Amino acid sequence: MADFRKGDTASWDAAQVRRGQADRPQQNQSARRRKKRRRMNPLLAVILYVLIVVAASATMAGVGWLLASDLCAFNRGAKMEVTVEISADDTLDTVADKLQEAELIQYKWFFKLFAKFTKAEDKIGIGTYRLNNDMDYHALISGMRSSSGSMSAETVDVTIPEGYTVAQIIRLLAEKGVNTEEKFLEAARTAEFNYDFIDNDSEDISRLEGYLFPDTYQFYVNHNPQSALERLIRNFEQKMMGEDVQEELETSGRSMKEIVTIASLIERETDGTDQAMIASVIYNRLNGPGDKRGTYGMLQIDAALLYALPDHEGAITNADLETDSPYNLRKYAGLPPTPIANPGMTSINAALYPTSSDYYYYALGTDHKHHYFTDYNSFLNFVNSDQYGG
Structure with missing residues (x-):
C-alpha cells in the first residue's frame, strides 16, 4: 500500500481552487464579449431591414420598367424601318435573334417568353416583312403573320429557272403544290400589287412579265397565290433598287421597263455565255x-x-412571220410592248452594261455557240453553210 500523507491532499485542493479562481474572470469576460457582439440596436435592425426591402423593390421596379419598355416599344429612339426575312427553318429562338439584331427588341428571352405565352408559332409565317421600332411585341408578331400558314406548316422548295415566262412559272408552282394553276392565273390577272412598275389596270398576266425574279423560294403548301407572286416581285424590286442599278438606269436614259424588256430578249436568245x-x-x-x-x-x-x-x-413558218402582233419584231421596229420572260441578274446586268461592238447580226452554229457578224452578207453566208445550227 502506498504511503499517504495528510498534507498532500490539502495542498492539491488549495492549488486547484486558486487556478479556478484565476480562470473564472477570463471566462466571464469572454462570455460578456460574446453577448455584446450578438446584441443589435432594435431601431437599427428595423432601419436596415427597411433599406434592404426598398433596395430590392427598386431593383425589381427598375428591371420591370426595362422589360415593360421593351414589351411596349417605349423609348426606342428615332423611328426606323427594317426588313426581316423568316424562312421555314426558323424557330422562335432564331426569330428572336433576328429581331434583336435588327434592334427591334432588347431582351430576347423576354420576347420568347411572350411569344410562347401568346402561341406566336401559330401566327408567324415564312416571308419577308417590313417592321419598325415603334411596334410592340404584339405588333411585331402580327406584322410577321402570313395568311398562308405558320412556321409549323408544310412547305415546299421551288427553283424558278431564268427565262421562264409568267405562264411557265405559274405551271411550275402548281406542279409543286403551292396552289392551283387556276388560282394563280386569277391572282396574276386581278390581284392588286402595290408597285409602280405593275399595271394594276390591266387584267392580262403579261403585266407581271419580267418582274417575277428567278430564284429558289420556299412556299407553304396551299400558299396564298397573291402572297406567293408578291414574294417574287419583292425579290425583283430588291435587286433593282440597289444604288448601282439605279445610277446605271439614270445614266442609260432608259426606263426600268425598257431595261427589263431588253434583258428578257437577251435571256431568251443567249447560249448561256454571251449575254453582254x-x-x-x-x-x-x-x-x-x-x-x-x-x-x-x-x-x-x-x-x-x-x-x-x-x-x-416546231419551227417558225412564213405564215408565222406574217402574224400581226407588236411582239412580231420582224414587222414592228423597236422593243415589244412588255418583257417576254423573267430574266436573271446576268441578263439584267448585260442590258445595263452591254459590250461595245460593231455587230448587227448573230446566228447559232452547230457548236451551240452564237457567231457574230457586222454585215448581212457575212451573216447570210454563215446561215447557208454547214456550220449553221439553227
Whole structure:
C-alpha cells in the first residue's frame, strides 16, 4: 500500500481552487464579449431591414420598367424601318435573334417568353416583312403573320429557272403544290400589287412579265397565290433598287421597263455565255445607223414572236412571220410592248452594261455557240453553210 500523507491532499485542493479562481474572470469576460457582439440596436435592425426591402423593390421596379419598355416599344429612339426575312427553318429562338439584331427588341428571352405565352408559332409565317421600332411585341408578331400558314406548316422548295415566262412559272408552282394553276392565273390577272412598275389596270398576266425574279423560294403548301407572286416581285424590286442599278438606269436614259424588256430578249436568245454580246447587237440595232446596215431599228428577234404564239410548236413558218402582233419584231421596229420572260441578274446586268461592238447580226452554229457578224452578207453566208445550227 502506498504511503499517504495528510498534507498532500490539502495542498492539491488549495492549488486547484486558486487556478479556478484565476480562470473564472477570463471566462466571464469572454462570455460578456460574446453577448455584446450578438446584441443589435432594435431601431437599427428595423432601419436596415427597411433599406434592404426598398433596395430590392427598386431593383425589381427598375428591371420591370426595362422589360415593360421593351414589351411596349417605349423609348426606342428615332423611328426606323427594317426588313426581316423568316424562312421555314426558323424557330422562335432564331426569330428572336433576328429581331434583336435588327434592334427591334432588347431582351430576347423576354420576347420568347411572350411569344410562347401568346402561341406566336401559330401566327408567324415564312416571308419577308417590313417592321419598325415603334411596334410592340404584339405588333411585331402580327406584322410577321402570313395568311398562308405558320412556321409549323408544310412547305415546299421551288427553283424558278431564268427565262421562264409568267405562264411557265405559274405551271411550275402548281406542279409543286403551292396552289392551283387556276388560282394563280386569277391572282396574276386581278390581284392588286402595290408597285409602280405593275399595271394594276390591266387584267392580262403579261403585266407581271419580267418582274417575277428567278430564284429558289420556299412556299407553304396551299400558299396564298397573291402572297406567293408578291414574294417574287419583292425579290425583283430588291435587286433593282440597289444604288448601282439605279445610277446605271439614270445614266442609260432608259426606263426600268425598257431595261427589263431588253434583258428578257437577251435571256431568251443567249447560249448561256454571251449575254453582254447579244445586248450589244440589240443596242446597235436600236441606236445605230440602221439605214446603212439594212436593219432600220428592227430587232428581228423571233423569241418575241413566239411569246405571242404560246401554243406554237416546231419551227417558225412564213405564215408565222406574217402574224400581226407588236411582239412580231420582224414587222414592228423597236422593243415589244412588255418583257417576254423573267430574266436573271446576268441578263439584267448585260442590258445595263452591254459590250461595245460593231455587230448587227448573230446566228447559232452547230457548236451551240452564237457567231457574230457586222454585215448581212457575212451573216447570210454563215446561215447557208454547214456550220449553221439553227
